[in-house]
Amino acid sequence: MKNTKAILIKFAITFGVLLLVLTFYFGVSLINTLIISVVLTLVAFVGDKVLLPKIGGVSATAGDLVLAFLVIWALGALLFDPDISVFSAALLSSLFIAGGEFYYHKYLVDHLFENEMEHTTMTPKHNLVTQTEFSEDFDKGIESYKEKQQDDANMS
Numbered sequence: 001m002k003n004t005k006a007i008l009i010k011f012a013i014t015f016g017v018l019l020l021v022l023t024f025y026f027g028v029s030l031i032n033t034l035i036i037s038v039v040l041t042l043v044a045f046v047g048d049k050v051l052l053p054k055i056g057g058v059s060a061t062a063g064d065l066v067l068a069f070l071v072i073w074a075l076g077a078l079l080f081d082p083d084i085s086v087f088s089a090a091l092l093s094s095l096f097i098a099g100g101e102f103y104y105h106k107y108l109v110d111h112l113f114e115n116e117m118e119h120t121t122m123t124p125k126h127n128l129v130t131q132t133e134f135s136e137d138f139d140k141g142i143e144s145y146k147e148k149q150q151d152d153a154n155m156s
Contacts, residue, residue, distance in 0.1 A: 002112050072086075
C-alpha cells in the first residue's frame, strides 16, 4: 500500500508539471504528455527505490533532474511536432520536476524508507566523526605555561 501511494504521488507530480509545461506552454498533445508521464514515473520510481536509500535526497534529486531531462528529450524527439523545441521543453520540465522531487524524496524518507535510511545516510546530528575531543594534555600545557610565567615574574 505504501508503494502504491508513493507511485501515485510521483505520477501526480510528474503529470501535473508536464501538463503545465508541455501541454499548456509548448502545445504538446495530452496523449503524448500522458505517455511521457507514465514512462518517466515508472523509470524514476524504480531509481528512487534503489538509489534514494543509498545516496540521499539531494543526490537523488540531481539524478532525477538528469533522468527527467533525458527521458523527456528522447521521447519528445519521437512524439513532439517538429516545430516544438524538444531541448527547451525537456530542460524546463526537468527543472520543475526536480523541484517537486526534492519534497517527494523527503516524503519517501519519512514514510517509505523510515527504517532503511537510518543506517545508510548520515545526518549532521548523527555524524559524530567531525566532532573534536579535547584531552587533558592541552590543560596541562596551559597550566605549565601559566606556572612558567609566574616563575619568570617572580625572578624579575
